[in-house]
Amino acid sequence: MILTKRKLAHIVFESNDKASKTFDVILLVLIFSSIIIAVLDSVGELHLKYGKIFYALELGFTFLFTLEYILRIWLTSKTLKYVTSFYGIVDLMAILPVYLSFFILNTQLLSVIRALRLLRVIRILKLGRYLSEADFLRESLKASAAKIQIFLFSVLTIVLIMGTLMFVVEGPVNGFTSIPAGMYWAIVTLTTVGFGDITPQTPVGQLLASLIMLMGYAIIAVPTGIVSSEMAKRRMPQNYEKEKTCTFCGFDHLERGDNFCKKCGEKVRD
Template identity: 35%
Template sequence: MSRRRSKAEQRPDGPPWRVTMHDVIFESDTPAGWVFDVGLLLAILTSVTLVAVETIPSVAERNWLILGRFEWFLTVLFTIEYGARLACAKHPLRYAVSFWGVIDLLSVLPTYVGFFFVESDANSFVILRSIRLLRAFRVLKLWRMMDDAEELSQAIWKARHKIIVFLIVVLVAVTISGTLMYFVENVIPRMTRGESPLDDSEFVASQFDSIPQAMYWAIVTMTTVGYGDIVPKTTIGKFISATLILLGYSLIIVPSGFVTAELTSKKSAEPAAETKCPRCTSAEHHDDAVYCYRCGERLAADG
């Protein structure tokens, strides 16, 4: 019940229309809130698609006017949404400077900046398109619509110490394997030929010309990406490469195991929900749910 009270405390005071607007915009348990979220999702996906399409020169030149009209329509739509969120927020200024408030502002600001502050000559046209690319920030608005995003982020945060240890192990493996490959592929062959390993004036046949370059190869190999721009030539180097690939396959699933364990332990520790909907008698609700997820009926405050 503590989480529900904290959620109820976020509802604004004042006229009923502010409370209703808050429930529609900030909650997704009601039918109206679900429709709002779906409409916002479609608008965000459409906007990000337009940003990507505008980077195709042939399409942008032929359809610039149509793309511009669509963009202004979406900008006005997101501006109305931003104003509505400020109007129904309990603390408008606090919301405006919050993470999501800044993201909402960034989703509309580039279009207005390009319209009012960029002149319409050939050179400023490039600047205008560069500014408008900042509209890709709108994709971050999708994160707010994910109900399980908070649960996933909490699981990652609880497993942060294990993940940090894992990253340290990976860094050690990359450093050791990169250093070994540098010696095996560069230093030893050059010493065998009587050349200086650190003399850049002499011909270097190996692609592993430095330890950072070899560490880059180790990261690409361990993650099983395998660009192929740097490859070992010696037999020992190929053996190290094969070992690193097998090690990468073994380690790549470790972080997901940490997060899965945290999610599983959280689910097993949660008590069974007892709050029932007075209309449809459904009892599978989150602790902080205000409305029934099935019929949209307001849940009893006492649970």
Template identity: 40%
Template sequence: MSQDYRCFASARRRCYALLFDHRTRSGRRMETFWIVISMLSVLSLFIESSASDLFPNSPKILLQLGLMEVVFTAVFTVEYLLRLISSPRKTRYPLSFFGIVDLCTVLPMYIIWLMPSLTLSANLMVLIRLLRVLRVLRVLKLLRYMSDAGILWRSLMRARRKLGIFFGFVAIILCLFGGLMFAVEGGNDGFSSLGTSVYWAVVTLTTVGYGDITPHTALGRMLASVLILLGYSIIAVPTGILTAYMSQELEKGRAARSCQICLHSRHEIDAKFCAHCGAVLEADTSQPVEK
């Protein structure tokens, strides 16, 4: 019994190293495999959505794409189960962001299999399309294998308060100008409600300018001009906030890597040799992040 348990524990550790630790050669190979599979599955989904236009003379193409989807679903199901088994903390992975993404990408096919009557109801076609489009979430699986994405995520988390204050201020401006434009235009020329007027303010502040709703009074055009100039002046604020926090994250990563020979620090995260003495830098020995 103990021998069987040791074999299971060894296999579980091996599985964890392959799926969660990308610092080893086998882990990097497995990482490449999952990247390719994820990209192929998303490409297959886009081809399936326009198969009738791309392959008008191939009536069996939908069947072939369906078989490919079965294979992709089976592969991702095995991945989810292996991650669930090998995860040291049983409740952390299923409730994590990537755990939910992994689950959502395999559920649509099983829901259709378990409830085939859904495909026979015309009123539920929107639900069917939604279940199929959920497979697009597989593109989010690529974020797991982008190490630099962690820098962006940590920067967003640190800057969330300042960004929240900024977007709250923007929301106040949009409501103010939307209300003013509704009053100035008198409900005419498309400004039929406060909601529509705020929509116009959003489009104008972001300098998109669809042109579907435009002011026709002189005062309304003055307000639109002010809002456009205001949009140009504040559009760089969230970029500056996020850039500052990203610079801090990059600096922390450089300071953490120091040479064991000359003690020189501030190396790039992916540097292999010391920029000061040329000695070989030690590999990053931090614990793999459970994703």
């Protein structure tokens, strides 16, 4: 069977027949294998024993991905659109780290960015129906953007004030060498991470630390509540605002045009 450019383009870009699915599955296996190699190569003991083998395999994977990238550019009728698209940029970034490793040591490990290419599994496994849920989440976050920005500005203000207070109260002797160092401590404490690399030693400093810790628990709930509220609004039925409640039985699924309750039959008051 002779593969024409049109047939080859169908195999590479589509996934509705056996040949296309086989190509995509092989591609996913190669991507997953290259990621495993990069992860194993970062382990010191394994790198000492098998470093050359890992690097040779990585070069092989990169060569295949480079051929695939060039093939996609050649096959597509909209070259610029593909190159500047999300997947086009990811495909390019998936091969660049290895080429950079010829000049900058260990940059080949950045090839784990290929994990983003696994998103193609959505198309292969027919998971497109879940994209609507992703859109729902994105729209909820977008609607919450202004509130979250105000929230982050408020948190930044708290961090600045508390960091400055700790610098004044504790001083360089106890690790608070500057206001930025105090702000770093405030961020770590406010987010309840608490690395413990800088700790207040004076009673006043410990009091301030206790306050900011308690404040941290309250602050964590704020962005969650903002996004959850937007998600709940978008989940509401379109006719929610058109409904009213019966004052006799409490039935709350009456439309504005209803004069009598559907449940108890009593006349509905506006």
